[in-house]
Every structure is written in structure tokens, then in C-alpha cells.
Amino acid sequence: MRVEAKVPLKLTLFGEHAVVYDRPAIAMTISESLKVRVSESDRFLIISPSLNIRGVKLDLNEMKIESDEAKKVLRYVFEVLNYFEMKKPVKIEIDSTVEPSVGLGTSAAVIVGTVAAYSKYLGIDLNRDEIAKISHDIELKVQGIASRMDTYTETYGGLIYFLPGGEGFERIDTNFELTAGYIRRSMSTADVLWRVRKLKELNKEVFDNILDVIGEITNRAKSLIIEQNYEELGLLMYVNHGLLFSLGITSPEADEIVSRAKQLRIKGCKISGGGAGGSIICIKSVEAEVLLKSYNARIVNSTLIKDGVDISII
Ligand SMILES: Nc1ncnc2c1ncn2[C@@H]1O[C@H](COP(=O)(O)OP(=O)(O)O)[C@@H](O)[C@H]1O
Ligand SMILES: C[C@@](O)(CCOP(=O)(O)O)CC(=O)O
Numbered sequence: 001m002r003v004e005a006k007v008p009l010k011l012t013l014f015g016e017h018a019v020v021y022d023r024p025a026i027a028m029t030i031s032e033s034l035k036v037r038v039s040e041s042d043r044f045l046i047i048s049p050s051l052n053i054r055g056v057k058l059d060l061n062e063m064k065i066e067s068d069e070a071k072k073v074l075r076y077v078f079e080v081l082n083y084f085e086m087k088k089p090v091k092i093e094i095d096s097t098v099e100p101s102v103g104l105g106t107s108a109a110v111i112v113g114t115v116a117a118y119s120k121y122l123g124i125d126l127n128r129d130e131i132a133k134i135s136h137d138i139e140l141k142v143q144g145i146a147s148r149m150d151t152y153t154e155t156y157g158g159l160i161y162f163l164p165g166g167e168g169f170e171r172i173d174t175n176f177e178l179t180a181g182y183i184r185r186s187m188s189t190a191d192v193l194w195r196v197r198k199l200k201e202l203n204k205e206v207f208d209n210i211l212d213v214i215g216e217i218t219n220r221a222k223s224l225i226i227e228q229n230y231e232e233l234g235l236l237m238y239v240n241h242g243l244l245f246s247l248g249i250t251s252p253e254a255d256e257i258v259s260r261a262k263q264l265r266i267k268g269c270k271i272s273g274g275g276a277g278g279s280i281i282c283i284k285s286v287e288a289e290v291l292l293k294s295y296n297a298r299i300v301n302s303t304l305i306k307d308g309v310d311i312s313i314i
């Protein structure tokens with residue numbers, strides 16, 4: 001038996017980082033995806049062609065390759081197998097339409113896909129809520145810090161508003177259109193999250209105020225998306241980017257792109273996801289695509305996808 005889980009990747013429209021501290025957020029699934037295929041094997045094998053592993057060590061006597069980096073990047077998959085007590089050995093193949101760690105929720109997709117496919121392979125029927133919850137717990141365990149935004153968005157699919165307080169979400173029925181692309185990233189989301197945590201400890205009051213404003217912007221943005229008021233929404237994207245700059249999670253190149261976008265009168269642009277480079281989103285326009293390409297960004301297919309993880313037996 002072979003089971004395949006196709007997981008849509010996601011963009012964060014508003015509230016990244018603040019959502020970790022129980023403020024609201026808005027995210028949506030897009031046409032880019034990551035597939036996890038699980039099939040019979042006599043031992044556990046993980047194959048992921050898009051991963052670049054550096055610093056391998058070769059034991060010439062046993063012809064065995066060892067890599068601390070491989071262990072680290074495959075920890076998301078390992079912890080899923082561990083959760084299911086590694087009940088049956090399997091071959092796990094992971095294919096993604098984008099590179100790993102670009103602010104599009106690839107970490108969550110690897111977890112959601114492996115939870116969905118491996119549980120099905122084991123004959124365990126999980127509903128979406130169970131897949132999302134297990135996946136969130138695993139992301140939190142591996143990274144030490146994580147909100148439920150990415151795992152829930154990719155499990156359920158669509159454009160989703162996460163309520164403040166860390167519980168509850170609403171799906172918003174809309175045909176929102178974005179232009180998006182990603183640039184080089186200097187850190188993983190986990191590393192950025194820990195940097196933000198340190199900043200929070202340094203000055204709790206200022207930090208909390210910034211997060212409150214991000215929360216207010218997110219709540220206003222929710223109404224503007226429903227009203228299709230893209231002028232004001234775009235303005236709030238610039239404001240959200242500025243607040244992310246103040247949290248230290250943008251990058252010089254991302255700031256330059258967003259500033260240039262403003263100068264070109266593009267309606268709205270901001271960094272999306274973990275930051276330190278990675279994904280940038282703008283209200284859809286030809287000018288935004290030209291701008292992103294001029295910075296060698298890889299344009300992503302940001303068509304809103306309304307369905308979440310899809311499991312099939314092949
Ligand atoms: N195709 C893949 N195969 C295996 N693991 C992956 C893949 N893509 C992402 N990952 C895991 O997710 C990590 C990236 O997480 P993160 O920095 O949060 O990226 P993103 O912002 O895209 O979610 C990688 O270091 C790796 O551990
Ligand atoms: C920064 C954060 O809000 C989003 C991270 O998104 P990504 O892993 O960069 O796609 C973290 C989280 O919500 O867990």
C-alpha cells in the first residue's frame with residue numbers, strides 16, 4: 001500500500017510572530033504544495049531531493065555517511081514517526097514545489113503530510129482536527145516555539161482568521177489575490193523565533209505594545225478583506241511590515257523591496273512568515289511581480305486554495 005498526502009503551502013497575510021503570543025493572525029493556503037508519500041519498506045528510509053545537507057562525515061570502514069545537519073533537518077519527520085511509536089517501517093518520500101525554509105510553512109507541511117500519510121498507512125483514521133492538533137504539538141516540540149497557525153492552515157485550507165487568545169479560527173470566503181515571491185533567507189524560522197523571544201525578555205512592555213498594535217491591524221485587515229477594500233488593506237500591510245522591522249525580523253533586502261514597492265505606489269507589500277528574508281507578499285499587480293523579479297525573487301503561485309491536506313491511497 002502507498003499513501004500520499006498533498007499539503008498546500010501557506011502565506012501569512014497579517015500577524016506572524018504576534019500569533020505566537022496569542023494575538024490574532026490571517027493566513028491562506030496557496031497553489032504551491034508539498035507531497036509526502038509513504039510506502040512499504042523493510043527499514044525506515046527518508047528521501048527528500050529538495051534538502052541540501054552540508055557537512056557530511058564518511059566512515060570509510062563501514063561506508064556509512066553521518067551528518068548532524070541531516071539529523072537536525074529531518075527531526076520534524078522523525079518526531080512524527082516517534083509519535084506513532086514507529087509501528088511499521090516505511091519509505092517516506094518528500095517532494096516540494098519550493099525550497100525548504102522560505103517562509104511558506106514547509107516545516108508545518110512536512111509534519112502535516114507525514115502525520116496524515118503515516119497514520120493512514122497504519123490504518124488510523126484521523127479527522128482534520130486531530131491531524132492539526134498532533135501536527136502543532138510536534139512543531140512546538142521540535143522548534144520549542146510555534147503557534148498553531150501554519151499546521152492548522154495547511155490542514156484545513158482556505159483563508160483563515162485565527163482569533164486572539166490562541167483558540168478558535170474562522171474561514172473567510174473570499175477570492176483574495178496576491179503577488180508573492182521569496183528571496184534568500186539567512187535563518188530558519190525556529191532561529192528567528194528564539195531571537196524574538198530574547199527581545200521580548202529584554203523589554204517586555206515595549207514588545208507587548210508592538211504585538212498589540214499588530215493585533216489591532218490584523219483585526220482591521222479581516223474586515224477590509226471581507227469588504228474588498230484593498231487600498232486600506234495595502235496600507236496596513238506596509239504598517240505591519242514596519243512593526244516586523246521593529247521586532248528585528250525583516251532583512252535589508254526585504255526592507256529595500258518593500259520600500260521600493262511603496263515608492264512605486266504598489267498598494268501594499270510586506271514580509272510573510274518567519275522573516276530574515278524569505279517570502280514577500282504584495283497586493284496583486286504586474287508592478288509587484290516585476291519588482292520581485294528584479295531582486296531575483298522566485299515568484300510563487302499564490303492562487304488561494306480552499307482545501308487543506310488531501311490524502312489518497314495510490
Ligand atoms: N522538502 C523537505 N523535506 C524535509 N524537510 C523539510 C522540507 N522542507 C522543509 N523541511 C523542514 O522544515 C525546515 C524549515 O522550517 P522553516 O524554517 O520553518 O521553514 P518554513 O518557513 O518554510 O516553514 C527545514 O530545515 C526542514 O527541517
Ligand atoms: C513566525 C510564525 O508566526 C510563522 C512562521 O511561518 P514559517 O515557518 O516561516 O512559514 C511562527 C508561528 O506562527 O509558529
Ligand SMILES: [Mg+2]
Nearest residue numbers: 105107108189
Ligand atoms: Mg515553518
